[in-house]
Amino acid sequence: MRALAIWSGALVGLLTILIGSLIPAAILLPAPPQVVDLPVSWQVPALLLCAMVSGPRAGVIASVAYLTVGLGDLQVFQGGGGMAYVLEPGFGYLAGFVPAAWLTGRLAQQDGMGDVIKLSASAVAGLIVLQGCGLVNLLLGAALNRWDPSLLELLIQYSIGPLPGQLLLCISAAVLAVVLRRLLVVDP
Numbered sequence: 001m002r003a004l005a006i007w008s009g010a011l012v013g014l015l016t017i018l019i020g021s022l023i024p025a026a027i028l029l030p031a032p033p034q035v036v037d038l039p040v041s042w043q044v045p046a047l048l049l050c051a052m053v054s055g056p057r058a059g060v061i062a063s064v065a066y067l068t069v070g071l072g073d074l075q076v077f078q079g080g081g082g083m084a085y086v087l088e089p090g091f092g093y094l095a096g097f098v099p100a101a102w103l104t105g106r107l108a109q110q111d112g113m114g115d116v117i118k119l120s121a122s123a124v125a126g127l128i129v130l131q132g133c134g135l136v137n138l139l140l141g142a143a144l145n146r147w148d149p150s151l152l153e154l155l156i157q158y159s160i161g162p163l164p165g166q167l168l169l170c171i172s173a174a175v176l177a178v179v180l181r182r183l184l185v186v187d188p
Contacts, residue, residue, distance in 0.1 A: 006061070009054025013047070013062030018069070020046030021076055025169055038165035041078075044130065045166070045173035047097055048123040051105035052177035053184065059101030067094060089147050089154050092137020096130035103129050114181065119174035127170055131159055 020042035026035045047066075051059030070081045077085055077094060085091055104126030108119055138158065142151040149157070 006057045009050065009058030010061035010065065013050030013054060013058055014065045016046040016050055017043060017062060017066045018076055025165055027168065038168065040162045040165040040169065042169065044127065045169040047101055048104050048126050048170060049173040049177055051101040051126065052108040052119055052122060052174065053180045055109055056102045056105030059105040060098055063097035063101045067097065087146070089138060089141060090158055093130055093134035093158060096133030099133065100126035100130040114178065116174050116178050119177050120171050123170035123174050124167065127166055134158055
């Protein structure tokens with residue numbers, strides 16, 4: 001029964017990540033009421049949400065499945081897909097999905113992790129791991145002169161620019177995780 005729950009969580013997680021990559025993120029400002037687009041999608045928060053609700057195994061399976069789908073020539077990554085995407089500057093961030101999902105899910109399974117603040121902290125920890133993997137890829141690529149833009153331009157495009165929006169969405173994912181964990185009777 002536990003294996004079924006893990007595989008079900010992984011399948012739902014994969015679908016959530018795929019759908020999340022298509023949905024742009026925005027916030028509603030109250031006065032005057034207006035919607036402000038964020039320079040990110042729901043892709044990373046969807047991964048972290050899967051890990052917080054379904055656990056580390058389901059999160060890792062979902063992230064590996066997502067990478068497999070994207071590297072298998074389906075255009076699900078931000079800049080396309082296929083095996084050539086491994087050479088793109090953003091691939092390190094995608095590779096970071098696997099350890100980020102594991103860490104987030106593992107932290108979320110600890111005792112007393114049923115509130116928004118603690119789940120937000122687990123999501124931020126996963127985001128830090130994801131950013132770290134991306135930074136390592138950017139540094140290696142810059143050292144080998146793999147890309148035309150400078151390291152600073154790549155850091156702004158892939159790390160610094162999206163980070164505030166991703167942090168906001170980590171909190172949103174934690175709020176959703178609290179609700180889903182209560183609905184699905186997931187023990188914190």
